[in-house]
Amino acid sequence: MRLYINYIYELKKLTKILMTLIIFIFILLILPHILPSYYIIFISYALSFAIASLGFNLLLGYTGLLSFGHAVFFAIGAYSVALIARYLPNIYYFEIVILIALISSALFAALIGIIALRVSEAYFAILMLAVSMIIYSLILKFYTITRGSDGLPVPIPKFIGLTIHGISQDVFIVKYYYYILISIFIVSLIIMYLIVSSPFGKALQAIRDNPNRAYLIGINVKLYKYYSFVISGTYVGLAGSLWSIVNMYTSPEVAHWSFSSDIVYMTLLGGYTIFLGPVLGAIIYTLIKLYTVIFTQYWLLASGIIILIISLLFPEGLGGAFLRAYKFLAPLTIKRERKEIREKNRRLR
Amino acid sequence: MILKVYNLKKYFKEVRAVDNVSFTIDSNEVVGIVGPNGAGKTTLINLISGFLLPDDGRIEYLGHDITYLPPHIRLKMGIARSFQIVNLFERISVIDNVIISIFSSRGMTRNMLKPADFYTHVKEEAIKILEIFGLSHKKDYMPDELSEGERKLLDIAIAYATNPRLILMDEPTSGVATKDKFRIMDIIINAIRANKLSAVIVEHDLDIISSYVDSVLVLNEGRILARGKPNEVLEDPLVKKTLFGISR
Amino acid sequence: MIIINGLYYASILYLLSLGLNLIFGVSKLINLTQGSFYSLGAYITAWFISTMLSFYILKGNALLISFSGILLGVIITGLIGLLIEKTVIKYIYNISLERQLLATYGLLLIFMDLERMIWGGNIISAPQPLRLLGELSIDGYHYSIYYLLIIITAFSIGIAVQFLIYKTDLGILFRVVSYDREIASGLGISVKKISTLTFFISALLGGLAGSLMVPITSASLGMELDPLILSFMVAVAGGLGNFWGSLIASIIIGETRSIMIAIFPEIELALIYLIVFIILATKPEGILGRKGG
Numbered sequence: 001m002r003l004y005i006n007y008i009y010e011l012k013k014l015t016k017i018l019m020t021l022i023i024f025i026f027i028l029l030i031l032p033h034i035l036p037s038y039y040i041i042f043i044s045y046a047l048s049f050a051i052a053s054l055g056f057n058l059l060l061g062y063t064g065l066l067s068f069g070h071a072v073f074f075a076i077g078a079y080s081v082a083l084i085a086r087y088l089p090n091i092y093y094f095e096i097v098i099l100i101a102l103i104s105s106a107l108f109a110a111l112i113g114i115i116a117l118r119v120s121e122a123y124f125a126i127l128m129l130a131v132s133m134i135i136y137s138l139i140l141k142f143y144t145i146t147r148g149s150d151g152l153p154v155p156i157p158k159f160i161g162l163t164i165h166g167i168s169q170d171v172f173i174v175k176y177y178y179y180i181l182i183s184i185f186i187v188s189l190i191i192m193y194l195i196v197s198s199p200f201g202k203a204l205q206a207i208r209d210n211p212n213r214a215y216l217i218g219i220n221v222k223l224y225k226y227y228s229f230v231i232s233g234t235y236v237g238l239a240g241s242l243w244s245i246v247n248m249y250t251s252p253e254v255a256h257w258s259f260s261s262d263i264v265y266m267t268l269l270g271g272y273t274i275f276l277g278p279v280l281g282a283i284i285y286t287l288i289k290l291y292t293v294i295f296t297q298y299w300l301l302a303s304g305i306i307i308l309i310i311s312l313l314f315p316e317g318l319g320g321a322f323l324r325a326y327k328f329l330a331p332l333t334i335k336r337e338r339k340e341i342r343e344k345n346r347r348l349r
Numbered sequence: 350m351i352l353k354v355y356n357l358k359k360y361f362k363e364v365r366a367v368d369n370v371s372f373t374i375d376s377n378e379v380v381g382i383v384g385p386n387g388a389g390k391t392t393l394i395n396l397i398s399g400f401l402l403p404d405d406g407r408i409e410y411l412g413h414d415i416t417y418l419p420p421h422i423r424l425k426m427g428i429a430r431s432f433q434i435v436n437l438f439e440r441i442s443v444i445d446n447v448i449i450s451i452f453s454s455r456g457m458t459r460n461m462l463k464p465a466d467f468y469t470h471v472k473e474e475a476i477k478i479l480e481i482f483g484l485s486h487k488k489d490y491m492p493d494e495l496s497e498g499e500r501k502l503l504d505i506a507i508a509y510a511t512n513p514r515l516i517l518m519d520e521p522t523s524g525v526a527t528k529d530k531f532r533i534m535d536i537i538i539n540a541i542r543a544n545k546l547s548a549v550i551v552e553h554d555l556d557i558i559s560s561y562v563d564s565v566l567v568l569n570e571g572r573i574l575a576r577g578k579p580n581e582v583l584e585d586p587l588v589k590k591t592l593f594g595i596s597r
Numbered sequence: 598m599i600i601i602n603g604l605y606y607a608s609i610l611y612l613l614s615l616g617l618n619l620i621f622g623v624s625k626l627i628n629l630t631q632g633s634f635y636s637l638g639a640y641i642t643a644w645f646i647s648t649m650l651s652f653y654i655l656k657g658n659a660l661l662i663s664f665s666g667i668l669l670g671v672i673i674t675g676l677i678g679l680l681i682e683k684t685v686i687k688y689i690y691n692i693s694l695e696r697q698l699l700a701t702y703g704l705l706l707i708f709m710d711l712e713r714m715i716w717g718g719n720i721i722s723a724p725q726p727l728r729l730l731g732e733l734s735i736d737g738y739h740y741s742i743y744y745l746l747i748i749i750t751a752f753s754i755g756i757a758v759q760f761l762i763y764k765t766d767l768g769i770l771f772r773v774v775s776y777d778r779e780i781a782s783g784l785g786i787s788v789k790k791i792s793t794l795t796f797f798i799s800a801l802l803g804g805l806a807g808s809l810m811v812p813i814t815s816a817s818l819g820m821e822l823d824p825l826i827l828s829f830m831v832a833v834a835g836g837l838g839n840f841w842g843s844l845i846a847s848i849i850i851g852e853t854r855s856i857m858i859a860i861f862p863e864i865e866l867a868l869i870y871l872i873v874f875i876i877l878a879t880k881p882e883g884i885l886g887r888k889g890g
Binding site: 060064066068115119120121122123125126127129130131133134136137138141257261264268298299300301303304305306307308309310311312 | 689696
Binding site for chain 1: 437439463
């Protein structure tokens with residue numbers, strides 16, 4: 001009997017989350033009819049960054065590993081798309097390039113992970129930085145292939161089963177790509193949610209909180225860190241590939257450490273201790289990036305100050321701050337759960 | 350005979366932390382280990398649980414030679430331990446601390462796509478364990494919201510949740526207010542007897558030891574001074590002389 | 598010549614890692630801002646020397662100006678370090694590793710843009726000290742005296758710090774605090790003051806490294822990143838808090854870099870990162886096989 005009630009309870013919780021999700025999707029779908037296209041493009045950027053920070057946070061917020069070089073995966077995703085567009089235009093179909101980008105980032109993560117995870121935490125952060133800067137210089141160096149600092153253009157891809165003729169890239173993004181982004185974002189979100197709430201996700205959190213104890217209760221710490229690393233790298237790679245199409249262009253900067261710091265920054269901004277924090281952070285980051293350009297050229301200064309303040313005062317980021325202030329935004333908080341349990345127990349008696 | 354230790358030696362340079370120790374533990378037996386500071390009690394626990402490897406000697410568990418096996422293999426075989434300084438997962442809830450222990454010791458952590466909350470039987474088991482340890486009413490609290498005694502109980506509950514046959518506890522009541530020590534030991538011993546576990550408890554407080562354990566091992570400077578029933582051993586004049594100053 | 602090149606760079610790395618080691622040993626802080634001290638020292642020195650020497654009148658005292666410039670760079674950087682210790686750093690001592698890395702990283706970014714604000718995006722050169730000191734000729738080989746000066750300076754400072762830590766009463770205070778802050782304050786030691794002093798010294802060391810480096814590489818934006826990463830590696834590889842370890846590690850890394858530049862000049866850009874990667878890939882425990890970080 002109790003099992004059954006528990007199950008219903010969990011189902012109710014899930015339904016609530018699903019409802020919120022559906023409302024969110026609905027809002028996203030309506031926006032193009034309300035807002036000018038400039039905003040839609042902005043949201044498209046935000047959605048691709050959100051996928052990146054979501055993936056990055058699996059490593060940082062849930063496994064406790066900080067990497068200063070995750071931009072490398074973003075670059076791999078972006079350049080996979082751009083290089084295929086340039087050299088293999090016959091297979092330049094959206095479905096294909098995205099798949100290739102996913103596989104490349106996953107493979108790269110799988111390879112690098114073997115080396116990167118053998119070292120201690122502080123080394124790991126630096127090692128990833130080294131890796132991304134090596135790739136950065138490789139991109140610059142092989143000018144004949146990658147066009148170096150000139151970057152590569154990313155044209156509208158063809159689609160299997162859908163033909164789009166003669167429209168400008170802006171219109172393409174607003175009329176078609178936006179919806180594709182939303183779907184992919186939602187799917188990534190759901191998958192990430194399943195991952196972090198699964199037993200595997202709990203194991204990662206145990207590793208984050210106390211790697212020694214985690215080992216002593218039977219968790220294969222090294223292996224799980226590796227899985228987390230590969231998944232996060234793949235997410236960031238996916239984000240990079242999606243972004244490149246919105247941006248219509250890619251350049252070596254996406255592999256540079258400053259972009260890695262942006263990824264860290266947006267994850268932090270929204271709060272790396274809660275699930276949706278990074279998504280919020282990505283949105284705010286995109287906003288700030290677009291607007292500070294108007295006010296100041298001192299992007300590093302602004303980010304630096306914000307990173308400093310958040311790491312000192314708000315380890316839970318703005319998302320965490322919101323969570324505390326507006327309890328009804330979160331599906332459930334402890335107080336409500338306790339209240340519901342008390343009521344449930346009352347009913348049982 | 351669940352555990353047999355033969356001539357165990359562990360030296361740290363000139364310090365003989367464990368010096369030729371031999372003893373056995375029976376199934377369902379609760380053994381207390383006492384001794385002055387530096388007697389080698391924690392080192393012994395570390396050797397049995399696999400944290401440290403001995404310089405000489407042998408450890409046999411259920412007939413298998415586990416002397417050089419790593420901790421996670423010993424865990425699979427049924428040896429779990431708790432810690433003197435509380436060792437919890439601070440950023441997940443109390444019940445999640447136990448749930449993760451259940452998941453990982455049963456090899457269920459490979460699952461990446463089914464929310465943990467849907468494993469109702471695991472949740473049920475976790476709640477049962479928390480009930481044994483008197484923590485079920487605080488299951489959704491965070492570890493830092495618990496009292497020190499409750500945190501120690503949680504530490505032990507995590508080890509308990511791995512379904513061991515032998516549980517090693519290093520000073521389970523240290524840092525706990527004296528008036529709570531007995532209550533905590535009641536809970537711990539209850540939990541142990543309920544599942545017919547064997548246990549090794551390192552303790553400083555002799556009153557605790559005498560009230561709860563089946564037999565006592567007295568350690569001094571890495572060597573066994575005495576071994577036997579609590580009332581016999583603790584009345585021994587030599588033992589009294591060695592332990593004088595730490596008993597209340 | 599390659600060897601001397603490697604040695605002078607090793608000296609610079611050594612100074613930086615000394616600062617990192619000190620602050621980690623005493624205050625358990627992973628301080629990425631050490632890189633900022635490097636660039637600050639460099640910019641101040643470069644700016645001073647190039648500005649002063651543009652006045653025709655002062656051209657005669659070039660050597661004096663040069664060394665004043667270096668001294669100035671060191672002192673001002675130290676003071677800046679003191680300032681941020683008292684305002685910001687003291688809050689960073691007790692937080693978790695990731696947050697420390699993030700917070701000091703934030704500071705690094707802030708200083709980077711502050712440098713851009715003050716000195717613009719241009720490179721400021723001050724090669725005078727290097728040129729003026731000339732070269733020493735032995736057996737037909739030419740050794741730059743300035744390089745030798747750097748090596749000697751770093752070595753002496755290394756010895757001085759060792760002396761300070763192990764042979765003086767003040768050094769005892771440092772060691773007690775690094776061992777256990779609680780015990781130290783229980784003994785009546787002002788942990789705050791020691792922490793501040795340590796940070797100040799670290800900043801001085803960082804500034805010195807940058808100031809000394811300026812005649813060779815000039816001051817430019819982002820110059821601190823490579824040395825920071827390498828000195829971090831040196832500090833951790835040699836064992837955080839271990840001075841002799843960092844000495845050996847800095848020599849190894851400095852020489853490796855020097856040799857690789859000589860053999861493969863075209864990969865200069867990625868070079869440092871390649872070195873870091875190779876070292877960590879082959880010896881995850883660090884150069885001396887010690888656990889660190």
